[in-house]
Amino acid sequence: MKGKRVGVMDMDLEGPGLHVIFGLDPYELPFTLNDVLVNGAQPERAALRMNDRLHLERGEIYFSPASVKVEDILKSLRSGFELDSFSNAINTLAEKFSLDYLLVDTHPGLEDDTLLAMGVCDNLLVVSRLDQQDMFGTGVLAEVARTLEKPTHLVLNMIPLALNSSEVSKIASKIGANFKIQVLGWLPFSEDIVSSLSKSVFILTNPRHSMTARFNEFARRLESLDEVN
Numbered sequence: 001m002k003g004k005r006v007g008v009m010d011m012d013l014e015g016p017g018l019h020v021i022f023g024l025d026p027y028e029l030p031f032t033l034n035d036v037l038v039n040g041a042q043p044e045r046a047a048l049r050m051n052d053r054l055h056l057e058r059g060e061i062y063f064s065p066a067s068v069k070v071e072d073i074l075k076s077l078r079s080g081f082e083l084d085s086f087s088n089a090i091n092t093l094a095e096k097f098s099l100d101y102l103l104v105d106t107h108p109g110l111e112d113d114t115l116l117a118m119g120v121c122d123n124l125l126v127v128s129r130l131d132q133q134d135m136f137g138t139g140v141l142a143e144v145a146r147t148l149e150k151p152t153h154l155v156l157n158m159i160p161l162a163l164n165s166s167e168v169s170k171i172a173s174k175i176g177a178n179f180k181i182q183v184l185g186w187l188p189f190s191e192d193i194v195s196s197l198s199k200s201v202f203i204l205t206n207p208r209h210s211m212t213a214r215f216n217e218f219a220r221r222l223e224s225l226d227e228v229n
C-alpha cells in the first residue's frame, strides 16, 4: 500500500495457511514452495502476483504458497531440504521480481526449515502473546537468534484489553530486557480480527480500522529498520 515491491513466502510447510488469507487455491499454480525446495522447481513458477485479486493499486505483491497435499507435507518433513535451495529461492524471487522486501512466514517451532530461514534473513521478527507458553518459546528463539547474531525484534500480539497502555509498556520493556531483545511494538486483542475469520487481508478490507492504523505503524517501523541496516 506504500508502493513497495513485496514478496511473501509461506514457509510454514508443516502447517500452511497464508493462502487462505490471500484467497488463493494453492493448486492454481503449477508449483508450490515444496516443489521448489524439495524437487528443484523454478522459484518464480511457484509465485503469483496478487495485485489484481487484492485490488491493490500501488506497489507489487507476489505470494509463494506451500503445498496443502498431505503427501507433500510429509515428504518435506521427511526429506527436508538444503540451505542452497532455500537461499536460491530467496535470491531468485528477490531478483526476478525486483523486491524491496521478502517476508518469510515460518513454522513456530524450531524445525530445520525455521532455522534456515532465521539464518538467511536480514531481520527476525518474533510474534508472541503474553501467554507463558508463548513466552517460553520466545525465550528459546531469542537465544538462537543471538547465536546467529541476527537483529531480532519482538512483537507482542493479542494483548488483553484489560491492560492499559502504560501497563503494557512496562511489561514489554521487562520482557525485552529479560530476553535481551528489542521490542518493536505491541498489538491489542481485536474482536474484529477474530470475526474476520482470516477471509481476507484485514488491512485491505478494513482500511479505516484502528488495527489497520497499528499495522501501518509497524510497517513504518520496519522501513526504519531497513534504513538502520
Ligand SMILES: Nc1ncnc2c1ncn2[C@@H]1O[C@H](COP(=O)(O)OP(=O)(O)OP(=O)(O)O)[C@@H](O)[C@H]1O
Residues within 6 Å of the ligand: 012, 015, 017, 108, 157, 158, 159, 187, 188, 189, 190, 191, 193, 194, 197, 198
Ligand atoms: N491482535 C489480534 N487480535 C485478535 N485475533 C488475532 C490477532 N492477531 C491474530 N489473530 C488471530 O489469531 C489466529 C492465529 O493467528 P496467526 O495465524 O497469525 O498465528 P500463528 O501463530 O502464525 O498461527 P500458526 O502457528 O497456526 O501459524 C488467526 O485467526 C488470527 O486472525
Ligand SMILES: [Mg+2]
Residues within 6 Å of the ligand: 012, 105, 106, 108
Ligand atoms: Mg503462522
